[in-house]
Amino acid sequence: LGGQPHVAASARRTAGVRGDLDHFGALGFLQGLLTVLRDSGHTGLFVVLDEVETLQRVRSDARDKALNALRQLIDEVHSGRFPGLYLVITGTPAFYDGQQGVQRLAPLAQRLATDFTTDPRFDNPRAVQIRLPGFNQKSLVGLGLTIRDLYADAAEMPERVRKVVDDGYVADLALAVGGALGGKVGVAPRLFLKKLVGDVLDRVDQFDDFDPRQHYRLTVAGSELTDVERNLAATVSGDSASADDIDLEL
Structure with missing residues (x-):
C-alpha cells in the first residue's frame, strides 16, 4: 500500500481498501488534502516534482503517459481546481528542449514555452518556466549566509553562532x-x-570554546564527493588522469 502497482487482495482487505487508485482518483485525493489543509489553518501545499528529466530514460509508452499526466496536472492547476497548491517541476534543459522530453508532447510544450533568447538579467520570474543560473562566488556566499541565519534562529545560542560564523x-x-x-x-x-x-555550525552550537578559525581546517575526502566533484578535485591535487596515463598492451 505504498504505491506498488500490484497489491494482494488480502492485504487490501486487511487495510480496508477497496478498488484501485488511478490518476483521476489521485487528483481527487489531492483536492481533498488541500481542503483539509485549508480548514486546518494552513495557507496551502507546496509540491515539487524533482528531476523529471529521468522520464527520458523510461519506455516510450510510459514516458508518453507521464508527459500527458504532467499536461493534465498543469491544466487542472490553471483551471483553479486546486486552490492553495503551488506546483514546481524541475528538470534539465534537455528535458524541456529535447525531443525525448517536453517537446515530445506538443500540447505540453505549448504550455511550457518560454523565450530564453533575451538577456538573462531580465528574465520574468512570473513566467511559466524559469532558468536557474549557475552559482558564482557572490551567490554561493549569499546562500551560506542565508543558511547560517536560518540555523542561528533555531540554535541554542543564536548570537554566538552569528558572531563566530x-x-x-x-x-x-x-x-x-x-x-x-x-x-x-x-x-x-x-x-x-x-x-x-556539519563541520562548523553544529560544532559552534554545541561547544562553547569551538572557534572554526582556530580549530577547523577544511578537508575534502574523495569518498564524500560525487564523480564530477572528484574529477575537479583531482585537477587541483595533480592526480588527474590523461591519455598518457593509460597503459596499452600492444
Whole structure:
C-alpha cells in the first residue's frame, strides 16, 4: 500500500481498501488534502516534482503517459481546481528542449514555452518556466549566509553562532571549498553547505570554546564527493588522469 502497482487482495482487505487508485482518483485525493489543509489553518501545499528529466530514460509508452499526466496536472492547476497548491517541476534543459522530453508532447510544450533568447538579467520570474543560473562566488556566499541565519534562529545560542560564523568566515569557507574543486563554484554548493552545517555550525552550537578559525581546517575526502566533484578535485591535487596515463598492451 505504498504505491506498488500490484497489491494482494488480502492485504487490501486487511487495510480496508477497496478498488484501485488511478490518476483521476489521485487528483481527487489531492483536492481533498488541500481542503483539509485549508480548514486546518494552513495557507496551502507546496509540491515539487524533482528531476523529471529521468522520464527520458523510461519506455516510450510510459514516458508518453507521464508527459500527458504532467499536461493534465498543469491544466487542472490553471483551471483553479486546486486552490492553495503551488506546483514546481524541475528538470534539465534537455528535458524541456529535447525531443525525448517536453517537446515530445506538443500540447505540453505549448504550455511550457518560454523565450530564453533575451538577456538573462531580465528574465520574468512570473513566467511559466524559469532558468536557474549557475552559482558564482557572490551567490554561493549569499546562500551560506542565508543558511547560517536560518540555523542561528533555531540554535541554542543564536548570537554566538552569528558572531563566530560571521559573514567574513562564511565567505572564506566558500572560497576554500571552491578552490578545493578547482575554482568551479557552480558545483560547490552541496559540499559547501555540508561543511558549513556539519563541520562548523553544529560544532559552534554545541561547544562553547569551538572557534572554526582556530580549530577547523577544511578537508575534502574523495569518498564524500560525487564523480564530477572528484574529477575537479583531482585537477587541483595533480592526480588527474590523461591519455598518457593509460597503459596499452600492444
